[in-house]
Amino acid sequence: MDIRKVFVGDGxxxxxxxxxxxxxxxxTLVGAVTxxxxxxxxxxxDDVVFQASTADALYSSVFDGYITxxxxxxxxxxxxxxxxxxxxxxxxxxGKYYQSxxxxxxxxxxxxxxxxxxxxxxxxxxxxxxxxxxxxxxDFKATLDKKLPTVNVFYAIKVVGVFDSVQYxxxxxxxxxxxxxxxxxxxxxxxEVNDVEGTFMGFRFPEKTAPDxxxxxxxxxxxxxxxxxxxxxxTCKIRxxxxxxxxxxxxxxDLPNTxxxxxxxxxxxxxxxx
Amino acid sequence: MDIRKVFVGDGxxxxxxxxxxxxxxxxTLVGAVTxxxxxxxxxxxDDVVFQASTADALYSSVFDGYITxxxxxxxxxxxxxxxxxxxxxxxxxxGKYYQSxxxxxxxxxxxxxxxxxxxxxxxxxxxxxxxxxxxxxxDFKATLDKKLPTVNVFYAIKVVGVFDSVQYxxxxxxxxxxxxxxxxxxxxxxxEVNDVEGTFMGFRFPEKTAPDxxxxxxxxxxxxxxxxxxxxxxTCKIRxxxxxxxxxxxxxxDLPNTxxxxxxxxxxxxxxxx
Numbered sequence: 001m002d003i004r005k006v007f008v009g010d011g012x013x014x015x016x017x018x019x020x021x022x023x024x025x026x027x028t029l030v031g032a033v034t035x036x037x038x039x040x041x042x043x044x045x046d047d048v049v050f051q052a053s054t055a056d057a058l059y060s061s062v063f064d065g066y067i068t069x070x071x072x073x074x075x076x077x078x079x080x081x082x083x084x085x086x087x088x089x090x091x092x093x094x095g096k097y098y099q100s101x102x103x104x105x106x107x108x109x110x111x112x113x114x115x116x117x118x119x120x121x122x123x124x125x126x127x128x129x130x131x132x133x134x135x136x137x138x139d140f141k142a143t144l145d146k147k148l149p150t151v152n153v154f155y156a157i158k159v160v161g162v163f164d165s166v167q168y169x170x171x172x173x174x175x176x177x178x179x180x181x182x183x184x185x186x187x188x189x190x191x192e193v194n195d196v197e198g199t200f201m202g203f204r205f206p207e208k209t210a211p212d213x214x215x216x217x218x219x220x221x222x223x224x225x226x227x228x229x230x231x232x233x234x235t236c237k238i239r240x241x242x243x244x245x246x247x248x249x250x251x252x253x254d255l256p257n258t259x260x261x262x263x264x265x266x267x268x269x270x271x272x273x274x
Numbered sequence: 275m276d277i278r279k280v281f282v283g284d285g286x287x288x289x290x291x292x293x294x295x296x297x298x299x300x301x302t303l304v305g306a307v308t309x310x311x312x313x314x315x316x317x318x319x320d321d322v323v324f325q326a327s328t329a330d331a332l333y334s335s336v337f338d339g340y341i342t343x344x345x346x347x348x349x350x351x352x353x354x355x356x357x358x359x360x361x362x363x364x365x366x367x368x369g370k371y372y373q374s375x376x377x378x379x380x381x382x383x384x385x386x387x388x389x390x391x392x393x394x395x396x397x398x399x400x401x402x403x404x405x406x407x408x409x410x411x412x413d414f415k416a417t418l419d420k421k422l423p424t425v426n427v428f429y430a431i432k433v434v435g436v437f438d439s440v441q442y443x444x445x446x447x448x449x450x451x452x453x454x455x456x457x458x459x460x461x462x463x464x465x466e467v468n469d470v471e472g473t474f475m476g477f478r479f480p481e482k483t484a485p486d487x488x489x490x491x492x493x494x495x496x497x498x499x500x501x502x503x504x505x506x507x508x509t510c511k512i513r514x515x516x517x518x519x520x521x522x523x524x525x526x527x528d529l530p531n532t533x534x535x536x537x538x539x540x541x542x543x544x545x546x547x548x
Contacts, residue, residue: 048526056482150536153529208330208540209527212482249529252322253483255427257523262424266482 047248049154049203050075052118053256056212058082059268061178065114066256069097073111075252076120078156080202080221080232084114086184087173089231091223092120093158093201098223100230102170102189106223119203119214121156125244134164137236141218144204144243152206154248157220159200161241167192168222168231181268191231198224200233211270213253321522323428323477324349326392327530330486332356333542335452339388340530343371346394347385349526352430354476354495354506355392357383360458361447363505365497366394367432367475372497374504376444376463380497393477393488395430399518408438411510415492418478418517426480428522431494433474435515441466442496442505455542465505472498474507485544487527 052067065084072081073095081090088101090109097109135143140159145151169188202220210216220233255261326341339358346355347369355364362375364383371383409417414433419425443462476494484490494507529535 054483152536152538152540206540208486209328211486213487249531251527251529253525253527255523255525262426264426266426266480 047121047124047246048250048252049119049121049156049248050079051214051251051253052081052115052120053261054117054213054253055210055215055270056266056268057256057261057264058086058117059181059270060264060266061174061181061268062256062258062261062264063116063174063178064256064258064260065116066258066261067115067118067254068111069109069113069115070111072097072115072118072120076122078123078158078201079118079120080219081118081120082116082171083109084116085173085175086116086171088170089221090115090118091201091221091230092118093199093223098227098230100170102172104191106227106230119219121203121246121248123156123158123244123246125156125158125246127245129243131159131161131238131241131243134237134239137220137233137238140236140238144218144245148204148245149247151204152209154206154251155204156246156248157200157202157204157218158244158246159220159238159241160244161199162195162197162239163193163241164237164239165192165194166196166198166222166229166236167234168229169234170231181271185271190234191229193222193224193229196224196229197226198222198229200236202233321395321398321520322524322526323393323395323430323522324526324528325488326355326389326394326528327535328391328487328527329484329489329544330540330542331530331535331538332360332391333455333544334538334540335448335455335542336530336532336535336538337390337448337452338530338532338534339390340532340535341389341392341528342385343383343387343389344385346371346389346392350394350396352397352432352475353392353394354493355394356390356445358388358390359447359449360390360445362444363495364389364392365475365495365504366392367473367497372501372504374444376446378465380501380504393493395477395520395522397430397432397518397520399430399432399520401519403517405433405435405512405515405517408511408513411494411507411512414510414512418492418519422478422519423521425478426483428480428525429478430520430522431474431476431478431492432518432520433494433512433515434472434518436471436513437467437469437515438511438513439466439468440470440472440496440503440510441508442503443508444505455545459545464508465503467496467498467503470498470503471500472496472503474510476507 077095079092091098100106169190172187200220207216223230351369353366365372374380446461474494479488497504
């Protein structure tokens with residue numbers, strides 16, 4: 001059995017199909033459920049999420065970029081991350097990588113620049129559904145959790161829609177000698193944008209598998225269609241949207257080959273869910 | 275920089291070379307240090323440890339085999355694991371996979387059989403050294419830790435030698451409905467073998483990255499040369515040995531595509547280091 005079968009059902013396995021459909025219904029806030037066709041014949045079990053560095057490393061002030069956007073692109077066309085020196089946030093979509101900064105700018109990155117932390121994937125959604133009525137981010141996450149066949153695998157999540165409001169932040173560029181992650185977070189620049197079209201991109205990681213490796217549960221970044229607003233999402237209200245879900249049962253973790261990583265006590269405080 | 279350079283030094287980087295050599299010395303219990311040649315030109319950063327299922331899953335009684343030895347072989351020729359129903363222990367060396375059981379038998383496995391948990395790698399050691407005087411396992415691990423350029427990456431460890439004593443265990447076959455991992459562990463069969471030639475095979479995982487994913491720090495299994503004794507090592511005394519170390523900065527985690535895994539609360543108690 002693989003996740004794809006739970007999502008889509010299988011003519012030869014009626015009971016599983018029924019179970020899959022039941023999992024996808026039972027929601028009042030979410031409207032029509034659309035099961036998208038598969039664009040790729042590979043099973044979900046061949047799908048790999050690629051992760052550069054770890055949450056532990058980031059929380060322990062290993063802020064130096066060590067992997068290029070070029071290499072990230074060879075491992076995914078979709079995702080999020082933290083630039084070299086955590087100079088803002090990273091949004092990846094349709095093979096393009098964007099950097100947002102605390103000064104409010106958003107730019108496409110060069111392949112030779114480096115990244116300190118990232119989670120990316122070649123986005124191949126197995127499922128999509130529409131949100132037809134307004135819903136805030138926390139309710140959206142809780143609703144989505146109930147629609148997933150399991151919370152024990154990795155999911156890439158893309159939300160394309162119109163948003164009544166999005167509160168997002170950009171981490172400030174850190175300079176050596178690096179202060180703690182918490183201190184950086186305290187200086188993050190928070191902004192709010194209203195009545196905007198855009199995309200949320202990110203991941204859901206299993207709760208317990210993640211805390212030292214990645215962000216547990218949901219971690220989403222925003223990129224508006226006009227490329228004027230982008231960053232790490234704190235709270236939001238979705239007016240209407242199409243949600244795409246791409247399950248993966250494999251994770252490839254790439255650790256930094258750098259002296260700061262090798263020498264870090266990796267004793268930073270785990271911040272928790274994103 | 276990569277780990278290989280720290281191990282071996284680099285003509286253009288005298289200070290790093292010196293540091294590497296210093297890291298490799300300073301031991302009284304361990305004799306001549308031999309730096310082996312590299313058999314593969316790839317850098318350590320391309321090396322991948324492959325892990326089937328997670329420690330969380332095992333500790334939460336997800337004991338069903340889900341991945342074949344055949345697939346494991348495509349991801350590594352060396353390593354260890356737990357068979358379907360945790361019916362004993364798995365030892366992999368030189369591309370062959372062996373299963374030991376509580377009845378004391380050791381046999382080579384068939385590719386079509388399945389495994390519930392495993393960590394494997396294509397073994398390509400960057401470094402080797404000789405143990406010339408007796409040392410017990412705990413001191414050996416502490417000594418080895420000091421020789422590593424960092425404890426923040428993954429290492430495959432192979433110890434080929436003569437052992438004064440090895441206390442090892444075989445996990446008992448679990449039957450559905452599965453009891454807890456702790457209950458299985460309480461019924462493990464412990465044995466001791468003395469004055470024997472054989473191999474220890476296993477891994478060292480970073481302390482904090484591992485606990486929910488894999489065994490923190492060292493996890494070693496035994497296979498004697500005569501294939502008569504094998505299992506998970508609890509304690510040992512090495513008489514003399516050659517130790518091979520294979521560093522890796524990438525980990526690929528493969529989660530089970532099974533209903534028991536999908537439905538598990540993953541709430542098993544984390545047992546800790548191996």
